[in-house]
Amino acid sequence: MPVILEWSNQLATEHPLIDEQHQAMIAMINHLHICITEPMQRPEFSARLELLCNYAMEHFATEEQLMQQQNYPHLARHQAQHALLTQQAYALNQRFLGGDLPLDSTVSESLREWFMDHIQGEDRELGLFLLQQRTPPD
Numbered sequence: 001m002p003v004i005l006e007w008s009n010q011l012a013t014e015h016p017l018i019d020e021q022h023q024a025m026i027a028m029i030n031h032l033h034i035c036i037t038e039p040m041q042r043p044e045f046s047a048r049l050e051l052l053c054n055y056a057m058e059h060f061a062t063e064e065q066l067m068q069q070q071n072y073p074h075l076a077r078h079q080a081q082h083a084l085l086t087q088q089a090y091a092l093n094q095r096f097l098g099g100d101l102p103l104d105s106t107v108s109e110s111l112r113e114w115f116m117d118h119i120q121g122e123d124r125e126l127g128l129f130l131l132q133q134r135t136p137p138d
Contacts (some may be wrong), residue, residue, distance in 0.1 A: 004033040005112050011119050013127025016088055021059040022119060028052040029115060033108040034069075042103060044080065052091045058088070070133045078122050085114060 004025050012019055026138040039122060060082040067075045095101035 001025075002033060002037055003030045004108050005029050005115065010102075011116075013119070015127050017128060018063060018066075018123065020054075021062065022123070025052065025055060025059065025115065028055060029108065029111050032111065036103045036108050045103060045110050046093055049089065049093045049096070053086065053093065055087065057086060063123070066130060067126065070130060072126065072129055074122075074125065078126065081118060081122055085118070086118060088114075093106050
């Protein structure tokens, strides 16, 4: 099974629930990549993308709830990125359903890059903040 993204410590936020959800999203992105690279799987693309979108929305809600509970100072910026990704993913699916999106590796590569950038930037920062909140001061 060809994969475009693999879990590694480089992606860990050190928050068990967030990391677990990120691992599930990696599996979904890899399934989307299979739908693109294996012609027999292409009919599954839209359903798989919708599944990823729905799961991502649940994941975003989890992160945002954690941010609100801990008074995370960058909540608005993080929410804006979540909203943008959700909008882009649904637009991608609409383009596919409308026949305006050729399925090639640039689609899965774009998802991979956004995911990596977001986790290694915003989510890592969030994870460090949440870890500091759990660790009592010296």
